[in-house]
Amino acid sequence: MVNVNVTANLPGNHIEPSIAVNTLSPNFLVAVSVDDSTGTALTGVYRSENGGQTWSGTILPQAPGYMSAEAPTIDYTFPNTFIVAVHFFNEFNDGTIATYTSFDNGLTFNPPVLAQLGYGLYVHNDEPFIAVDRSPSSPYRGNAYIGYTPIYDLSVNSAIFFQRSVDQGLSWERPQRISDPRGQLNRAALAVGLAGEVYAGYIQLGPAPKYAYIRVSQDGGLTFSPPVTREATFLANTVPVPSPLPVPNYAFRVQTNLSLGTDISAGPFGGFVYAVWNDFRLGYADIFFSRSQDGLLWSTPVNITGAPAGSQNFSPSITVSPFNGTIRVIYYTNRLDGFLLDVFVAESFNSGLSFSNRRLTDVSTNPNGTSPTPVLLIGDYITAATIFPDTLAAVWNDTRTGKQDVIFGN
Numbered sequence: 001m002v003n004v005n006v007t008a009n010l011p012g013n014h015i016e017p018s019i020a021v022n023t024l025s026p027n028f029l030v031a032v033s034v035d036d037s038t039g040t041a042l043t044g045v046y047r048s049e050n051g052g053q054t055w056s057g058t059i060l061p062q063a064p065g066y067m068s069a070e071a072p073t074i075d076y077t078f079p080n081t082f083i084v085a086v087h088f089f090n091e092f093n094d095g096t097i098a099t100y101t102s103f104d105n106g107l108t109f110n111p112p113v114l115a116q117l118g119y120g121l122y123v124h125n126d127e128p129f130i131a132v133d134r135s136p137s138s139p140y141r142g143n144a145y146i147g148y149t150p151i152y153d154l155s156v157n158s159a160i161f162f163q164r165s166v167d168q169g170l171s172w173e174r175p176q177r178i179s180d181p182r183g184q185l186n187r188a189a190l191a192v193g194l195a196g197e198v199y200a201g202y203i204q205l206g207p208a209p210k211y212a213y214i215r216v217s218q219d220g221g222l223t224f225s226p227p228v229t230r231e232a233t234f235l236a237n238t239v240p241v242p243s244p245l246p247v248p249n250y251a252f253r254v255q256t257n258l259s260l261g262t263d264i265s266a267g268p269f270g271g272f273v274y275a276v277w278n279d280f281r282l283g284y285a286d287i288f289f290s291r292s293q294d295g296l297l298w299s300t301p302v303n304i305t306g307a308p309a310g311s312q313n314f315s316p317s318i319t320v321s322p323f324n325g326t327i328r329v330i331y332y333t334n335r336l337d338g339f340l341l342d343v344f345v346a347e348s349f350n351s352g353l354s355f356s357n358r359r360l361t362d363v364s365t366n367p368n369g370t371s372p373t374p375v376l377l378i379g380d381y382i383t384a385a386t387i388f389p390d391t392l393a394a395v396w397n398d399t400r401t402g403k404q405d406v407i408f409g410n
Contacts, residue, residue, distance in 0.1 A: 002362060003056070003360075003361060003407050003408065003409045004052055004053065004054075004407065004409070005033060005039040005294060005400070005405050005407055006046050006055045006057070006200070006395070006405070006406040006407065006408050007035075007044070007046070007405045007406045008401060009038040009059060010035070010037055010044070011254065012035060012036045012037030012038070012039075012208055012213055012403070013034075013035075013036050013264055013403050013404035013405075014033045014034065014035050014036075014037075014165075014404055014405055014406045015033060015034045015377070015378060015379030016033055016034045016070065016071060016379040016380060016381055016382075016397070017031055017032065017033040017379075017382060017383060017395035017396065017397055017406045018031065018032050018073040018074045018077050018204075018381075018383040019031040019032075019383050019384075019393055019394070019408075020074045020076040020082055020385055021385050021386065021387050021388070021393050022041065022076055022080065022082075022105060023076065023078070023322065023388045024078065024079055024080075024388075025050075025080070025105070026051065026388045026391075027049055027050055027051045027381050027389045027409075028045070028047075028048070028049060028077065028080075028105040028106070028192065029047070029048040029051065029052050029387075030045065030047050030048075030074060030076075030082045030102070030105070030106035031045070031047075031048075031055075031074070031395050031406065031408070032044060032045050032046070032060075032070065032072040032073070032074045032084055032086075033046075033072065033395075034069070034070045034071070034379070035059055035242070035404050036247055037333065038059065039390050040068050041068040041069060041070050041082065041273045041344065041350070042059050042060070042062065042069050043056055043059065043069045043072045043086050043100075043275065044057055044058070044059055044060075044406075045059070045060055045084070045106065045109070046059065046406065047105070047106040047107065049105075050217050050410075052393060052408045052410070053197060053306060055408070058087075058099055060109060060112070061111070061112070062088065062099060062112070063096075063111075063112045064139060065089060065090075066088035066089065066090060066094065066096065067089070068088070068089055068090070068091075069086045069087060069088050069089070069381070070086070070087050070089070071086065071087045071126070071127050071187075072084055072085065072087075072126060072131065073085050073088045073128060073130045073383070075132040075144070075167060075242045075384045076132065076134065077129045077132040077133070077141075077142055077144065077293065078134060078135050078141070078142065078218070080100065080102075080103060080104055080105045080166040081101065081103050081154045081168050082100060082101070082102045082105070082106050083099055083100070083101050083102075083130060083135060083144050083145050083168060083169040084100040084101075084102075084109070084130070084134060084357075085097065085099050085115075085128040085129070085130040085148075086096070086098050086099070086100070086112075086128065087125070087126055087127065087128055087148075088112075088114075088118075089124070089127055091122055092121060092122060092124070093118070093119035093124070094117075094118045094119065094124070095119050095123070095124030095125045095150075095151070096114060096116065096117050096118045097099070097114075097115045097125045097128050097146065097148050097163075098112040098113060098114050098115060098117040098294060099112065099113050099115055099130070099144075099146070099169045099172070100113075100169075101113075101166075101168055101169040101170060102309060103168075103231070106140070109210075110122045110170070110292040113169060113170060113171065113172065113245075114184055115146060115163055115172040116148065116150075116161070116163065116172075116175055118150075121319050122152065122335040123150055123152055124150065124151045124152070124157075125148050125149070125151075125161070126148065126149045126150070126374045127149045127186060127187040127188070127367045127380075128146050128147070128148040128190050128312065129146065129147045129148070129187055129189065129190055130144065130145065130146050130190070131144075131145050131190035131191055131192055131198075131393065132144045132145070132192070132321075133145075133196055133198075133220075133408075134192070135192060135193065135194055135195070135196055135266075136264070137194055137195055137196075137262040138192070138193075138194075138195055138196030139196055139220070140196040140220035140221075140314060141145075141196070142163055142168065142182060143165070143166055143192075143220050143221060143250060143361075144164065144165040144169050144405060145162065145163070145164050145165075145170060145190050145192070145221050146162070146163050146164075146165075146172070146190075147160060147161065147162050147178075147187075147188030147189070147190050147202075148160075148161055148188065148202055149185055149186060149187065149188065150214055151160070151220075152260065154175065155331060157182055157183065157184070157326075158183065158184060158185045159177055159179045159180070159181045159183065159185065159214070159321075160177070160178050160179035160188045160200070160202045160352045161175045161176065161178070162175065162177075162178050162188070162190075162200055162221065162224075163175045163176070164220070164221040164222075167187075168199065169256050176224070176228075177228055178200055178202075178215050178224055178228055178232075179202055179213070179228070179232065180204075180228075180232075183204050183205070183206065184204070184205040184206035184207075185202050185203070185204060185205060185381070186202075186203070186205065186255045186256070186257050186296075186380075187199040187202075187255065187257045187381070188200060188201070188202050189202065189257065189258035189259055189275075189321075190260065191260035191261055191262045191273065192262060192264075193262045193264065193271065193273060193295070194209065194262065194263070194264045194270050194271040195271070196220055197216055197217065197218055197262075197295065198215075198216070198217040198221045198224075199215075199216055199219070199273055200213040200215050200217070200224065201213065201215075201235060201258045201260050201262050201275060202258060203238055203240070203257060203258055203362070204257055204275065205240055205256065209237070210237070210238045210239065210240055210256075211234060211235070211236070211237060211238065212234075212235040212237075212238050212258055212275065212277065213232035213233060213234065213235055214233050214235045214275075215228075215232050216234065216294075216296070217231070217296045217389065220236045224390070233295070233296055235258075235275055235290065235298050236275070236277075236288070236290050236298060236301045237281075237301075238256060238277060238279055238281075238288075238370045239279050239280040239281040240254050240256035240279075240280065241254050241272055241278050241279070241280045241285040241314060242254075242280065242352060243255070244374075245285055245312045245314070247334065247338070247339060248339075249339065249368065249374045250312075250339075250367065250374060251368075251373075251374035251375060251376050251377045252367055252374070252375055252376060252377055253287070253376065253377055253379075254278070254314050255315075255381075255382075256278060256279070256378050257277060257381070258275055258276070258277050259276050259277065259316050259317050259318045259329075260273065260274065260275055260277070260315045260318065261273075261274045261275075261276075261318035261319060261320040261327065262274070262320060263320050263325040264320075264322050264324055264353070265320075265321065265322055265324055265325045267324050267325045267374060268325075268351075268378075269325045270325065270352040271293065271294075272291055272292065272293055272325070272351055273291065273292045273293075273294070273295045273319060274290070274291050274292075274317050274320065274327060274352060275289070275290045275291075275292075275298070275318075276289050276304075276316045276317075276329050278286065278313065278314040278315065278316060278331070279287065279301070279303075282303065283309075283310075283311070284310050284311060284312060284313075285312045285313055285314045286305055286307065286313050287303060287304055287305050287314075287316045287329060287331050287346065288301040288303050288304070288333055289301065289302055289303075289304045289311050289329070289346075289352055290301065290302075291351065291352045302345045304329065304348075304352075304355040304357075305331065305335075305344065305346055305355075306336055306346075306355070306356075306357050307333055307335040307344075311333060311334055311335040311338070312333065312334050312406065313331050313332070313333045313335065313344075314331060314332050314333075314351045315327050315331055315332045315380070315381055315382055316331040317329070317330050317331075317381065317382055317383045317384040317394075319369075319384040319385050319386045319393075320386065321386045321388075321389065321390045321393070322386065322389075323388060323389030323390050324389065324390055325350055325351065326347065326348070326351075326386075326390050327347065327348040327351070327355075328345050328346070328347050328348075328386070328392050329345065329347075329355075329381075329384070330343055330344070330345045330360065330383075330392075330396070331343065331344060331345075332347070332382070332386045336364055337364055337407050338352075339366075340364035340365060340366055341364065341366075341367050341398065342359055342360075342361040342364050343359075343360045343361045343364055343382065343394065343396045343398075343407075343409070344357050344358065344359050344360060344363075345357065345358055345360050345384075345392060345394065347401060359398075360392075360394055360405070360409045360410075361396075361398065361409070363398075363400050365367075365398040365399045365400050366399055367399070368399075368405065369399035369402055369403060370399070370402045370403075374388070377395065377406050379397055379404075380397035381395070382394070382395060383395055383396075387410070391410055392409075392410040393410055394406070394408070394409050394410060395407065396409075
């Protein structure tokens with residue numbers, strides 16, 4: 001399919017897109033992004049009724065007392081509900097996690113609900129991620145979960161926190177800390193398994209060693225094992241990518257984050273859990289993959305892009321078909337040009353035993369756009385979802401129009 005520019009007719013820049021799809025009515029797609037068309041960063045929401053061919057857009061209202069918003073993510077639950085999690089803030093102050101809920105396929109959204117308040121520079125909650133349980137065999141179906149990162153101690157330390165909602169984001173229960181309180185962590189990764197297991201993962205960036213960890217909840221997010229007073233379950237060794245990447249005229253930030261996916265299908269690999277992240281162990285950024293049958297014992301990581309040595313491959317996002325378990329991982333890459341960026345997808349039809357890769361972008365773009373100097377930010381993530389039963393729905397941002405726009409492709 002030819003790429004669709006979701007925000008081509010909108011002013012300003014649009015980064016960090018996230019997308020969700022109505023499983024029951026797959027023509028309904030809703031995406032969100034950071035939108036600065038009004039002069040400050042806010043949350044743009046974009047809606048398609050025809051499987052992504054055309055889109056309409058608007059901006060979600062801020063909660064009173066907050067100037068800006070960023071890092072929006074979105075997920076879907078039955079029958080027509082979409083929930084958005086965002087980070088509100090005032091410059092560097094007051095980082096607060098909030099959510100919006102739509103019960104009509106993204107046509108309208110309820111006013112924002114404040115899930116966790118921030119306070120000045122002392123507590124700044126950042127980088128939310130949302131996941132909703134829609135497994136047909138889960139007793140907790142409909143539960144919504146958010147993970148986020150409180151940054152404190154003048155940004156020297158951070159931790160991963162978790163909250164759940166049992167009323168589709170209209171209220172949120174008391175937060176749980178699920179990582180060590182001392183460390184350097186970025187974004188949490190969440191996924192919900194076949195029987196409603198909640199998998200919460202993160203990469204410990206400092207102090208050494210640099211490990212990916214995971215915790216598992218068997219009771220709908222009430223408790224996690226192992227308990228936070230013990231070491232989290234080891235997932236993999238990691239080598240964080242340098243930020244910026246070692247390419248002339250790259251100045252944009254690149255995070256080393258996990259993305260988790262689960263197979264909730266009735267196929268032979270139903271119940272498997274998958275993890276991907278960008279890693280520098282080869283001397284360049286590549287995408288690594290590991291799998292597990294229970295979230296506790298993980299396979300040896302393998303790189304899955306087939307990209308040339310020395311190319312830079314980063315910002316992965318995984319999605320797994322709920323119908324047959326097809327795995328798809330999208331990522332940025334400079335493999336075609338060495339400087340210009342494209343988005344590729346790695347696809348596996350055998351539970352990650354092998355992958356093939358194809359290009360999603362129909363044009364390569366300059367990460368700096370029309371800026372005469374290298375830009376510092378192109379957004380920290382892009383997002384993949386699945387259109388039931390087995391079609392990719394991917395959103396990313398690129399500069400084909402000279403500004404950062406949200407692009408949809410499959």
